[in-house]
Amino acid sequence: xxxxxxxxxxxxxxxxxxxxxxxxxxxxxxxxxxxxxxxxxxxxxxxxxxxxxxxxxxxxxxxxxxxxxxxxxxxxxxxxxxxxxxxxxxxxxxxxxxxxxxxxxxxxxxxxxxxxxxxxxxxxxxxxxxxxxxxxxxxxxxxxxxxxxxxxxxxxxxxxxxxxxxxxxxxxxxxxxxxxxxxxxxxxxxxxxxxxxxxxxxxxxxxxxxxxxxxxxxxxxxxxxxxxxxxxxxxxxxxxxxxxxxxxxxxxxxxxxxxxxxxxxxxxxxxxxxxxxxxxxxxxxxxxxxxxxxxxxxxxxxxxxxxxxxxxxxxxxxxxxxxxxxxxxxxxxxxxxxxxxxxxxxxxxxxxxxxxxxxxxxxxxxxxxxxxxxxxxxxxxxxxxxxxxxxxxxxxxxxxxxxxxxxxxxxxxxxxxxxxxxxxxxxxxxxxxxxxxxxxxxxxxxxxxxxxxxxxxxxxxxxxxxxxxxxxxxxxxxxxxxx
Amino acid sequence: xxxxxxxxxxxxxxxxxxxxxxxxxxxxxxxxxxxxxxxxxxxxxxxxxxxxxxxxxxxxxxxxxxxxxxxxxxxxxxxxxxxxxxxxxxxxxxxxxxxxxxxxxxxxxxxxxxxxxxxxxxxxxxxxxxxxxxxxxxxxxxxxxxxxxxxxxxxxxxxxxxxxxxxxxxxxxxxxxxxxxxxxxxxxxxxxxxxxxxxxxxxxxxxxxxxxxxxxxxxxxxxxxxxxxxxxxxxxxxxxxxxxxxxxxxxxxxxxxxxxxxxxxxxxxxxxxxxxxxxxxxxxxxxxxxxxxxxxxxxxxxxxxxxxxxxxxxxxxxxxxxxxxxxxxxxxxxxxxxxxxxxxxxxxxxxxxxxxxxxxxxxxxxxxxxxxxxxxxxxxxxxxxxxxxxxxxxxxxxxxxxxxxxxxxxxxxxxxxxxxxxxxxxxxxxxxxxxxxxxxxxxxxxxxxxxxxxxxxxxxxxxxxxxxxxxxxxxxxxxxxxxxxx
Numbered sequence: 001x002x003x004x005x006x007x008x009x010x011x012x013x014x015x016x017x018x019x020x021x022x023x024x025x026x027x028x029x030x031x032x033x034x035x036x037x038x039x040x041x042x043x044x045x046x047x048x049x050x051x052x053x054x055x056x057x058x059x060x061x062x063x064x065x066x067x068x069x070x071x072x073x074x075x076x077x078x079x080x081x082x083x084x085x086x087x088x089x090x091x092x093x094x095x096x097x098x099x100x101x102x103x104x105x106x107x108x109x110x111x112x113x114x115x116x117x118x119x120x121x122x123x124x125x126x127x128x129x130x131x132x133x134x135x136x137x138x139x140x141x142x143x144x145x146x147x148x149x150x151x152x153x154x155x156x157x158x159x160x161x162x163x164x165x166x167x168x169x170x171x172x173x174x175x176x177x178x179x180x181x182x183x184x185x186x187x188x189x190x191x192x193x194x195x196x197x198x199x200x201x202x203x204x205x206x207x208x209x210x211x212x213x214x215x216x217x218x219x220x221x222x223x224x225x226x227x228x229x230x231x232x233x234x235x236x237x238x239x240x241x242x243x244x245x246x247x248x249x250x251x252x253x254x255x256x257x258x259x260x261x262x263x264x265x266x267x268x269x270x271x272x273x274x275x276x277x278x279x280x281x282x283x284x285x286x287x288x289x290x291x292x293x294x295x296x297x298x299x300x301x302x303x304x305x306x307x308x309x310x311x312x313x314x315x316x317x318x319x320x321x322x323x324x325x326x327x328x329x330x331x332x333x334x335x336x337x338x339x340x341x342x343x344x345x346x347x348x349x350x351x352x353x354x355x356x357x358x359x360x361x362x363x364x365x366x367x368x369x370x371x372x373x374x375x376x377x378x379x380x381x382x383x384x385x386x387x388x389x390x391x392x393x394x395x396x397x398x399x400x401x402x403x404x405x406x407x408x409x410x411x412x413x414x415x416x417x418x419x420x421x422x423x424x425x426x427x428x429x430x431x432x433x434x435x436x437x438x439x440x441x442x443x444x445x446x447x448x449x450x451x452x453x454x455x456x457x458x459x460x461x462x463x464x465x466x467x468x469x470x471x472x473x474x475x476x477x478x479x480x481x482x483x
Numbered sequence: 484x485x486x487x488x489x490x491x492x493x494x495x496x497x498x499x500x501x502x503x504x505x506x507x508x509x510x511x512x513x514x515x516x517x518x519x520x521x522x523x524x525x526x527x528x529x530x531x532x533x534x535x536x537x538x539x540x541x542x543x544x545x546x547x548x549x550x551x552x553x554x555x556x557x558x559x560x561x562x563x564x565x566x567x568x569x570x571x572x573x574x575x576x577x578x579x580x581x582x583x584x585x586x587x588x589x590x591x592x593x594x595x596x597x598x599x600x601x602x603x604x605x606x607x608x609x610x611x612x613x614x615x616x617x618x619x620x621x622x623x624x625x626x627x628x629x630x631x632x633x634x635x636x637x638x639x640x641x642x643x644x645x646x647x648x649x650x651x652x653x654x655x656x657x658x659x660x661x662x663x664x665x666x667x668x669x670x671x672x673x674x675x676x677x678x679x680x681x682x683x684x685x686x687x688x689x690x691x692x693x694x695x696x697x698x699x700x701x702x703x704x705x706x707x708x709x710x711x712x713x714x715x716x717x718x719x720x721x722x723x724x725x726x727x728x729x730x731x732x733x734x735x736x737x738x739x740x741x742x743x744x745x746x747x748x749x750x751x752x753x754x755x756x757x758x759x760x761x762x763x764x765x766x767x768x769x770x771x772x773x774x775x776x777x778x779x780x781x782x783x784x785x786x787x788x789x790x791x792x793x794x795x796x797x798x799x800x801x802x803x804x805x806x807x808x809x810x811x812x813x814x815x816x817x818x819x820x821x822x823x824x825x826x827x828x829x830x831x832x833x834x835x836x837x838x839x840x841x842x843x844x845x846x847x848x849x850x851x852x853x854x855x856x857x858x859x860x861x862x863x864x865x866x867x868x869x870x871x872x873x874x875x876x877x878x879x880x881x882x883x884x885x886x887x888x889x890x891x892x893x894x895x896x897x898x899x900x901x902x903x904x905x906x907x908x909x910x911x912x913x914x915x916x917x918x919x920x921x922x923x924x925x926x927x928x929x930x931x932x933x934x935x936x937x938x939x940x941x942x943x944x945x946x947x948x949x950x951x952x953x954x955x956x957x958x959x960x961x962x963x964x965x966x967x968x969x
Contacts (some may be wrong), residue, residue, distance in 0.1 A: 039583060044801040045576065046563045046585060046682040048717050078799050080821055080846070089802020139819075141807065270846035272855060275688035275796055446825050 585682020657908025664933020
């Protein structure tokens with residue numbers, strides 16, 4: 001039987017407020033255990049929560065960015081359960097009335113755009129951390145994280161493969177960073193996914209029984225865990241079994257999911273409205289003020305990149321991972337279009353691709369920040385390749401000079417005499433010299449060894465400090481050798 | 484000094500006829516003697532008290548005194564006070580020293596009041612007789628065999644026995660008014676949100692409200708002036724302009740429209756209590772008030788509604804007492820769950836456990852709609868009754884409690900009987916209205932009867948005016964238990 005995978009994600013987005021959602025304690029990561037926990041965070045007798053306006057503001061930003069409904073009135077509820085890292089014995093969350101309802105997020109999968117519907121997004125507080133190692137048979141509790149503001153974003157079960165789920169998670173990740181509500185640091189737990197996975201026969205319209213997989217703190221784990229879980233569920237069903245609704249934990253070391261708790265053990269959280277917090281009312285005016293501070297969203301950039309610049313959806317997606325990069329590319333491309341209006345589009349794209357690869361490598365190698373490279377310099381560099389002023393090889397050298405902090409590309413080329421040699425006479429002379437000096441290579445080439453030809457090209461390039469036009473060198477050399 | 488009001492004591496202090504230090508020592512002495520017999524206090528800290536008294540004397544000398552400066556005050560042990568053991572009447576917090584001050588404590592300290600000690604109370608304020616306290620029941624100064632009422636039993640008894648001229652309490656379903664009535668003193672529960680709940684250990688958050696105890700309406704007004712005020716640390720605290728609760732005391736009550744809900748005078752009220760209330764109403768008529776019969780048809784639902792909502796909130800509020808971070812932890816246990824079970828089984832008393840169980844039950848999946856949600860809807864109806872009644876009258880009068888003080892142990896075996904002793908007070912909490920109790924006579928056994936005054940939202944100043952005018956015409960409030968004067 002052919003099976004269809006159905007996935008919905010619940011993502012905990014840690015909001016980038018300086019203080020916690022219900023207390024004034026700082027949220028900075030990595031402090032010594034329990035040094036960032038106030039009386040409210042450790043749930044002393046008599047303390048009360050006070051809502052952090054910054055967290056609400058960020059939730060609204062998100063809602064606006066995904067075209068959701070911002071609920072003018074939402075309610076905080078208590079989710080009751082006992083655990084040492086949950087100091088109050090309940091988590092304050094939003095249950096029946098969340099601040100954000102609906103909304104959509106567009107993802108790109110297989111070059112195609114797909115819209116994933118969002119169910120809701122609600123505000124809640126994070127729990128602390130239980131540490132089960134290093135305490136000789138005891139457990140430690142660190143409450144620094146307790147009370148950290150989270151926006152839990154719940155999608156509809158609209159994803160149909162692990163790849164789609166990853167594409168969605170990545171898109172959400174880039175969006176929350178773009179709009180400045182989350183630092184996106186997955187190692188520090190600022191962005192965590194739980195996946196609801198089920199399968200059903202290909203043509204079926206009803207949903208299968210789902211399992212919730214927890215502990216997916218990287219895109220790789222998300223993909224692996226879903227892949228494993230889908231295989232597991234197919235095996236269960238094809239062996240005549242039934243999938244049991246349960247919560248499963250992903251173990252990245254063994255690359256498997258295993259039962260955490262079954263539906264029968266599911267806790268009764270006894271949700272009820274938190275009497276310490278009046279319903280959250282947000283005014284139309286506040287929403288519109290927040291809307292004014294939202295900068296152009298990635299969707300708009302992508303639309304421009306695809307429709308005006310004629311890039312593929314995938315390319316547009318890659319270029320809009322974050323706002324700095326998207327702005328940078330936008331400026332670069334506009335300038336390049338100005339400088340190379342008479343150039344064939346494909347050639348321009350190829351040259352630009354070359355530059356992108358070089359920039360990417362430089363960023364990876366030296367931690368270079370893209371915003372330190374003026375888009376105008378990079379556009380001029382690519383334009384000089386396209387107009388034949390310099391070769392790719394020389395362009396690499398110029399790129400290195402730009403990285404080092406010199407930005408006037410034409411001045412760099414002139415002052416260092418890097419202009420490409422395209423004078424056939426000069427190249428012919430050097431080709432002749434090289435042929436004369438490398439008998440062995442010439443013989444080998446004539447015996448059919450193509451490699452030897454490359455060696456001869458190399459000699460010519462070396463003799464011109466790389467400035468000879470490579471196409472001309474090739475042509476002249478081949479002519480001479482066959483002549 | 485024994486029977487001085489706060490106003491009188493303040494005048495003595497201001498005139499430097501007595502020092503705050505002397506006043507503090509006088510009341511500390513009473514607290515240690517009669518107070519011990521009555522079991523009024525859970526904690527004393529003489530050194531802290533005298534340090535505050537010296538500071539008060541310095542303020543008086545510097546001419547910076549407020550009406551409360553140098554006045555000893557007994558705080559219910561539900562308020563966190565920095566450096567003070569704060570037990571909430573429970574074994575669970577028997578070893579807990581608060582690292583911060585509640586807003587009410589801050590305000591009283593700022594006014595220069597001198598903290599005499601932490602008063603006994605029902606465990607986590609759950610009780611109507613002070614018998615659920617881990618530290619034992621408070622004895623009623625009018626009759627040692629009877630209860631002082633609860634949950635603020637220690638504070639009420641402290642005023643009645645002239646162990647403190649001022650005290651604080653909290654009222655979730657009558658915990659200020661009922662002990663005030665049973666102990667023959669004045670107590671006021673303000674409109675919900677007038678006093679900050681910050682630092683006040685939560686029982687049922689949507690109902691809990693702090694308020695003052697004293698001998699006279701005027702003293703209540705002076706105390707409330709200090710206690711009330713907006714506090715950003717409590718999201719249910721109301722942001723309003725501060726008011727002087729003494730401002731209307733002297734006004735005539737001629738033409739005052741008093742509403743008498745017929746439900747207050749139906750079955751269950753003790754004849755002696757009914758008679759005392761009737762006499763009080765006759766007194767008000769003499770003062771020029773007009774009496775109207777009104778009805779609160781849904782009031783009969785208030786006890787069942789309360790015993791769904793208050794336990795529901797309590798079951799969640801008390802989850803933090805888990806033995807992990809502070810407070811009591813069972814000395815021996817196996818795994819984590821066992822630690823929780825033993826800690827909570829040993830740390831909480833029977834009444835607290837009963838309410839946690841009720842609360843957990845009514846919030847459980849499948850029961851929530853039938854109990855919690857239903858109760859919330861009924862709460863609204865109960866509140867609406869008051870809104871309608873206040874269209875017809877300015878104030879509601881009636882009994883505070885159906886009976887006078889009952890014998891220690893009389894009702895402990897029957898929780899429902901105990902719960903019914905708050906039948907006249909609970910609806911006020913459910914509606915969030917202000918209510919107070921003032922002494923209005925005695926029953927055949929010389930036990931005090933309390934008259935309840937219920938006002939519209941934020942009508943505290945008016946209620947105090949009415950009480951003050953009554954107290955100008957009567958002297959019930961200045962009567963002392965016989966053994967107190969000895």
